[in-house]
Amino acid sequence: MQSDFRRGLKAGLPIGLGYLSVSFAFGIQAMALGLTPLEAVLISMTNLTSAGQLAGITLMAGGAPLLEMALTQLTINLRYALMSLSLSQKMGEDMGTGRRMIFAFGNTDEIFAVASMEKGNIRFSYALGLMVLPYIGWSGGTLLGAVAGSLLPAFLRSALGIAIYGMFMAVVLPVARRERAVCMVTVLAALLSVALRYLPFVSGLSGGYRMILCAVGASAAGAALWPVEEAKRE
Amino acid sequence: MSFSVFFPQLLVMALVTYLIRMLPLVLMRHTIRNRFVRSFLYYVPYAVLTAMVVPDILYSTGYVPGGDVRPLVCAIAGMLVATGVAWKGKGLLTVAVAACLGVALAQALFLLV
Numbered sequence: 001m002q003s004d005f006r007r008g009l010k011a012g013l014p015i016g017l018g019y020l021s022v023s024f025a026f027g028i029q030a031m032a033l034g035l036t037p038l039e040a041v042l043i044s045m046t047n048l049t050s051a052g053q054l055a056g057i058t059l060m061a062g063g064a065p066l067l068e069m070a071l072t073q074l075t076i077n078l079r080y081a082l083m084s085l086s087l088s089q090k091m092g093e094d095m096g097t098g099r100r101m102i103f104a105f106g107n108t109d110e111i112f113a114v115a116s117m118e119k120g121n122i123r124f125s126y127a128l129g130l131m132v133l134p135y136i137g138w139s140g141g142t143l144l145g146a147v148a149g150s151l152l153p154a155f156l157r158s159a160l161g162i163a164i165y166g167m168f169m170a171v172v173l174p175v176a177r178r179e180r181a182v183c184m185v186t187v188l189a190a191l192l193s194v195a196l197r198y199l200p201f202v203s204g205l206s207g208g209y210r211m212i213l214c215a216v217g218a219s220a221a222g223a224a225l226w227p228v229e230e231a232k233r234e
Numbered sequence: 235m236s237f238s239v240f241f242p243q244l245l246v247m248a249l250v251t252y253l254i255r256m257l258p259l260v261l262m263r264h265t266i267r268n269r270f271v272r273s274f275l276y277y278v279p280y281a282v283l284t285a286m287v288v289p290d291i292l293y294s295t296g297y298v299p300g301g302d303v304r305p306l307v308c309a310i311a312g313m314l315v316a317t318g319v320a321w322k323g324k325g326l327l328t329v330a331v332a333a334c335l336g337v338a339l340a341q342a343l344f345l346l347v
Contacts, residue, residue: 014327104256166333214285223273
């Protein structure tokens with residue numbers, strides 16, 4: 001049997017590759033806003049979040065006050081609290097406080113998605129393996145985008161942009177096909193997301209709020225209409 | 235940007251982001267028994283991921299509302315290919331690459347016509 005760490009590495013490979021292309025775009029954007037490659041890479045190495053970083057460098061470039069930076073990050077990234085809460089129910093016995101603090105740093109949308117699909121509890125060595133390649137991909141991609149972004153042909157950049165979304169679909173669709181309730185929650189979340197994005201009055205909501213409303217709305221509806229039997233969570 | 239301006243911003247940004255992720259994971263130590271909450275948390279990943287894909291995937295190849303529609307068509311092509319491949323239960327990397335190929339194929343067709 002493969003060790004947990006190696007299994008984690010393998011599961012993290014597609015995430016790392018996906019990050020390479022997404023953070024590449026971030027690196028390009030950071031340069032455009034007047035940051036240095038070192039600053040862009042430092043941000044990626046300490047934050048590990050796409051939407052939050054993009055908003056962050058925009059605020060930096062505009063010289064925003066620190067309080068505005070804090071509130072913006074809180075809003076955009078609040079969804080992670082929901083994901084961490086969800087993962088707290090899947091922590092293995094070997095996950096003490098220190099190890100939880102390490103894993104928390106890597107709890108991105110994608111790592112969360114893959115970790116949630118882990119059968120049974122998440123072991124620390126698996127979590128660690130899962131984090132390594134995405135972290136390298138995210139930091140390395142930022143560096144590449146910052147120093148060599150303008151060299152990549154536009155058509156290649158736009159084709160890579162969809163990679164991360166394909167990955168998300170690969171997580172959701174097979175389960176939605178198998179479980180009718182998950183399928184309904186998925187459809188509901190999609191409808192909510194489209195409504196919040198395009199309807200008047202609410203379309204000005206930031207991406208972070210929109211995601212929280214979608215996640216809470218669709219999941220709560222799912223929990224009320226189709227409660228999950230105990231066995232499925234184990 | 236001078237480092238004395240950059241560094242405090244970086245610190246605030248990283249700290250806020252980390253605390254949001256860390257506190258629930260460290261503080262929530264017991265198993266939630268409430269059936270509603272358990273079901274809710276079970277559905278969260280699917281709802282979050284779906285909300286992230288829809289409708290953002292349409293803009294993932296550079297389409298800007300009111301602008302050239304070709305990137306939008308390419309994104310739809312990639313999305314359809316990814317849907318088909320994901321539906322069959324293929325792995326994450328396979329679906330991601332298939333989506334990129336779908337976009338590339340549509341781009342190539344646009345070059346021909």
